[in-house]
Amino acid sequence: MTWFYDPRATYEHNREHGPFGAFATPAEHAEPGVPEMDFLGNAVHRPFGIPAGPLVNAAFCEAAFEHRFDIAVYKTVRTRAHPAHPFPHTLAVHVEGDLLPDRAAPVLADDALDQATSISNSFGVPSRNPDEWQPDMARAVASAAEGQVLVGSFQGSRPLAQGGDAAYIADHVTAARLTAQTGAPVLEMNLSCPNEGTGSLLCFDTELVARIAAAVKEEIGDLPLVLKLAYFADDAALRLLVNATAGIVDGYAAINTIPATLVDAGGQQALPGKGRERAGVCGASIRWAGLDMVRRLVRHRADAGADVTIIGVGGVMTADDAETYAAAGADAVMSATGALLNPGLGAAVRRVSWPSFTAL
Numbered sequence: 001m002t003w004f005y006d007p008r009a010t011y012e013h014n015r016e017h018g019p020f021g022a023f024a025t026p027a028e029h030a031e032p033g034v035p036e037m038d039f040l041g042n043a044v045h046r047p048f049g050i051p052a053g054p055l056v057n058a059a060f061c062e063a064a065f066e067h068r069f070d071i072a073v074y075k076t077v078r079t080r081a082h083p084a085h086p087f088p089h090t091l092a093v094h095v096e097g098d099l100l101p102d103r104a105a106p107v108l109a110d111d112a113l114d115q116a117t118s119i120s121n122s123f124g125v126p127s128r129n130p131d132e133w134q135p136d137m138a139r140a141v142a143s144a145a146e147g148q149v150l151v152g153s154f155q156g157s158r159p160l161a162q163g164g165d166a167a168y169i170a171d172h173v174t175a176a177r178l179t180a181q182t183g184a185p186v187l188e189m190n191l192s193c194p195n196e197g198t199g200s201l202l203c204f205d206t207e208l209v210a211r212i213a214a215a216v217k218e219e220i221g222d223l224p225l226v227l228k229l230a231y232f233a234d235d236a237a238l239r240l241l242v243n244a245t246a247g248i249v250d251g252y253a254a255i256n257t258i259p260a261t262l263v264d265a266g267g268q269q270a271l272p273g274k275g276r277e278r279a280g281v282c283g284a285s286i287r288w289a290g291l292d293m294v295r296r297l298v299r300h301r302a303d304a305g306a307d308v309t310i311i312g313v314g315g316v317m318t319a320d321d322a323e324t325y326a327a328a329g330a331d332a333v334m335s336a337t338g339a340l341l342n343p344g345l346g347a348a349v350r351r352v353s354w355p356s357f358t359a360l
C-alpha cells in the first residue's frame, strides 16, 4: 500500500505513525515561483488541495504542502473528544460508472484497495480534545509555505444532555472560536455529516444552517467561512440554502460523499456496527455529482448576486478533472481519493495553468 493515509491501519495508527508512502519522503525540489491566484483572500500558486479527511494532523498537512498541494484542510475537529467508528473505515467500493444518490441496489465493498477508484469514508468524525488538536493545528498552519493555505475544518456536536438547538448552535460557535485561535486563515464548517440524533444531514435544514452560520460569523468576524455541503438532489432546496446564507458566509465546498448500501462478497453488511449499513462513498464515481453541484451553485450565486467562493470536490483523480471543475465554474478544487491514489497530483496541477481561476 503506497497511500499516505493507510486505510488498512486504524485511524489512531495513522495519526501516530503517518504519513506514509510518498508523503513519508521529501518531495523533489522545484522552484516555487510566485503565487498569482487568490483563494479567499490568500495568495496561492494554485487554488487546489486536499479536502477535510485524509490529512489527520500537522504531519500530514506539512507533507501535503511539501508535495505542492497548495490548500490543505485539517481533518474536521470538534469541541470535545469523540471516538472513531469501529475499524475499518475505508474499503474499496466497486461501483460501475456513476453512483446515483437514490441507488437502491447494494454495492460490493472489500479491501481490494489497490484497484479502487471509489472508496468508503465512514469515520464518524473522530476528534481529540481541543487542548490536543489546537497546538497541532497551529503547527499545521505554520507549515504552509508562501502561496499555500491551511483550512481548519470543524463541526458542531449535539449536546450530551438537553439543550436543543441553542446548545447545538453554541457548540458550533465554540468550535469555530477554538479553530480560529489556531491562526487558520480560512475556516470550513462541515454540515454534511450525519446531524447527531436525527440521522439527517444538517445542510438540508436551511433555517438552522442560517442561524448557525450567522452565530459563527458573529464570533469569527472577517475570517472567511466556508460551508461544506452534501449533494442536493433537490435544486429548489439548494437555491433556498444559497439565498439564506450567501450574504453571511464566504464560500461553499461541495460535495462530501454519496451514501450507498455496502455489502461484502457474501451480501452481508460490509462495515461493522449499527447504522453503518449505508456509508459515504467518494472517488471517481461521484465526480458527476460534484460537478453538478458546482454548476448549480454557480447559477444560484449569480441569481442571488452573491460574492461567494465555490470549491469543487468529488472524484478529482487527475489534473484534467481539476480543469473540468474549473471550467464548470469552481473557484478552487480539491481531491481526497485522487490525492490518496496519486500523491503527485498537487505537483501535476502546479504544471497546468487554469485561466478560469481568479488571478490576484
Ligand SMILES: Cc1cc2nc3c(=O)[nH]c(=O)nc-3n(C[C@H](O)[C@H](O)[C@H](O)COP(=O)(O)O)c2cc1C
Pocket: 051, 052, 053, 054, 075, 076, 090, 120, 121, 123, 125, 153, 190, 228, 255, 256, 257, 282, 283, 284, 286, 313, 314, 315, 316, 334, 335, 336, 337, 338
Ligand atoms: C479518508 C477520508 C476522510 C474524510 N473525512 C472527512 C471529514 O472529516 N470531514 C469532511 O468534511 N469530509 C471528510 N471527507 C470527505 C472529503 O472531504 C471529500 O468531500 C470526499 O472524499 C469527496 O472527495 P473525493 O471524491 O476527492 O474523495 C473524508 C474523505 C476521506 C476519503
